């Protein structure tokens with residue numbers, strides 16, 4: 001019998017990152033609209049630290065995935081749905097890598113180095129360049145809206161499977177329930 | 181006769197560089213005034229675009245040297261547009277009430293070699309403090325080049341009142357780096 005569920009580490013990383021990314025998204029939107037204040041500087045630092053953590057987690061997640069391929073989707077699932085699911089998942093991974101990278105590069109270009117938890121300075125891969133910093137800020141925002149749209153589609157698909165198709169696909173990603 | 185002439189020439193040459201040359205003419209284009217603040221533990225560079233120095237420095241008579249600096253605080257580049265807008269405001273420089281900062285030297289002391297120490301009164305935002313800064317002096321292309329740094333405690337000058345007085349976000353220590361280039365006064369060498 002082939003495995004029908006994701007491994008526990010894959011589940012743990014999926015849900016941990018889901019919470020982290022949604023939090024980062026909200027924080028990013030909130031903080032960038034604040035007038036400059038010490039609190040804003042703190043939130044920016046926290047956003048950057050959490051963002052770097054997300055970057056490390058996605059690298060770990062990809063490394064795990066290479067050694068532990070996801071379970072095959074149910075054979076009854078239409079081909080287009082499988083393709084769509086794989087497409088969305090791959091694109092999501094791409095964005096989960098690209099977003100923190102763009103944030104890191106943006107910070108360097110703006111002349112605000114990223115110092116992980118105030119302790120570990122990340123190298124500035126770009127030197128200070130204001131127009132480039134602004135461009136990267138747009139890129140960071142743009143990629144984020146891309147991921148947000150993708151996640152909306154992703155969650156809608158998960159809910160559709162759960163509520164309309166009732167094929168219990170969600171259980172593949174849930175540690176608590178027996179699958180069939 | 182010949183060895184004597186050579187010796188004389190050598191002495192003249194040696195003293196040539198130490199001859200009374202006074203560096204007086206401030207070269208704004210080549211001079212810079214930078215600072216590094218720490219925000220959440222991260223060093224952030226800034227600088228001032230407009231400042232003027234009035235100085236007279238003769239390396240053979242450093243004790244007689246004087247320096248005065250006038251700084252247009254509104255010309256600050258604090259690292260980002262956001263910060264530029266903030267730092268000219270009331271909690272920081274309050275440029276409406278205090279448009280300029282000044283430094284007036286009271287003593288310049290040789291520390292040996294090309295090292296000196298500059299002491300004087302720094303006035304920012306109506307507050308005056310004694311500061312001293314080590315600096316090096318060298319000559320390059322006929323100009324005198326002065327490079328020095330010192331640490332300013334921003335709260336000594338009430339820079340960052342109110343919410344900003346929290347030192348865990350913006351540190352009290354601000355490093356100031358000056359690079360002043362001055363041409364020799366007319367008639368020198």
Ligand code: HEM
Pocket residue numbers: 021024025026027028029032044047048049050051052054055096099100101102103104106107114137140141142144
């Ligand atoms: C996956 C991780 C991340 C997510 C989901 C995320 C999300 C966001 C979002 C939604 C915004 C608001 C964009 C907008 O206003 O249009 C934002 C802004 C920002 N992000 Fe991130 N971010 C992440 C990682 C990072 C990293 C690693 C850094 C830096 C090391 C970073 C630095 C910033 C900065 C500086 C801003 C503010 C830009 C501004 O000044 O408006 N982000 N982020």
Ligand code: HEM
Pocket residue numbers: 014017018019021022065070088089090092093151154155158159169170171172173
């Ligand atoms: C920021 C939010 C999220 C991101 C970036 C994300 C990303 C991903 C990715 C990349 C996969 C593929 C895993 C792999 O094949 O290695 C996946 C699978 C899955 N996600 Fe999410 N996810 C998010 C939130 C959610 C939420 C809120 C739900 C629940 C409603 C959910 C339900 C699922 C399910 C059920 C799977 C397994 C699909 C399958 O059976 O193959 N995800 N997710």
